[in-house]
Amino acid sequence: MKVLLLLTVLALSACEGRHGPVDLIGSTMGTRFTVTLPNGIGDYVPVRLQKDIEAALDDDEAQMSTYQDDSLISYFNQSDSTEWLQVLDSFCSKVERSQQISELTGGAFDITVGPLVNLWGFGPDEMIREPPDAAAIAALRAVTGYQQLQTDCARPAIRKNVAGLMLDMSAIGKGFAADRVAALLEELGFEDYLVEIGGELRLRGHNAAGKPWAIGIEAPLDDTRKPHIIVHLTDTAMATSGDYRNYFEAGGQRYSHTIDTRTGRPVTHSLASVTVVDRSAWRADALATALLVMGPEEGMAFATRENLAVLMLLRSEYGVEELQTAAFEQLRAG
DSSP, X not given: OOOOOEEOOTTOOSOOOXXXXXXXXXXXXXXXEEEEETTOOTXXXXXXXXXXXXXXXXXXXXXXOTTOTTSHHHHHHHOOOOSOEEOOHHHHHHHHHHHHHHHHTTTSSOGXXXXXXHHTTOXXXXXXXXXXXXXXXXXXXTTOOGGGEEEEXXXXXXXXXXXXXXXXXXXXXXXXXXXXXXXXXXXXXXXXXXXXXXXXXXXXXXXXTSSOEEEEEEOOOSSOOOEEEEEEEOSEEEEEEESSSSEEEETTXXXXXOEETTTTEEOOSSEEEEEEEESSHHHHHHHHHHHHHHOHHHHHXXXXXXXXEXXXXXXXXXXXXXXXXXXXXHHHHO
């Protein structure tokens, strides 16, 4: 589950009009989406534009949702075949790009985490009250790992090397969807927009005041929502992953929904949230998850090496502490 960013949109009214600010709001992927058009919709009919956006999102959901039994990803997950499965070119591309991030991060990001997510009670099945035993974890680790998944997008097709392999694209799917809506808006000629889907952002141009978009990054607090800092962005994407909304406690220990396929267990370090600003929402989405899995030391070393704009918020006895890369510090100062 992704952390919902607090959006602070300066000088934006709630009114609708052809030349005044417009917000298009709806539901998708178990969360909400908001498309903000600060300069109105011009000659477009609001209902038609809303339907075009929803159609694009419905198509992505029909590919990536594990909550829909007839989705492409569910069809793949339900199959025990290790033969090549013909899929849509767009879905193959999503899987292939996910695999690229897995390779880049050494498996810290891994869409084959599905069985482990379900085992720990964070998938479509019911929540659990006690952690699973070591034998159950070991059994599922044998059927996870991005190395067990293959793509051939020239066909296009994907295949699993082991029968029990399952995919879970919840840590990248909303980013893909935000990018798709952004592409639709640009095809229609919109030069200023903000797309937000479950906390993943893609934005371009300026807000209604003609200034960069003001975006609040949420403080990692269990019981309230407030911005930790506000950054001003344009022509980019941003995503935040955190472990403080979706978790359970057992035996005095907290178990996060963020599962590391390398251990088969939830992460246990002090890193509460990671924000990544990147050129596309899907990359920001996946990288934020990968860094949250890595933890502060490994993650900051990786982010610095890759020259990523990253803000980490850590729990400490003194409250919330920050770590940031030089790229994020420069963005923050600008």
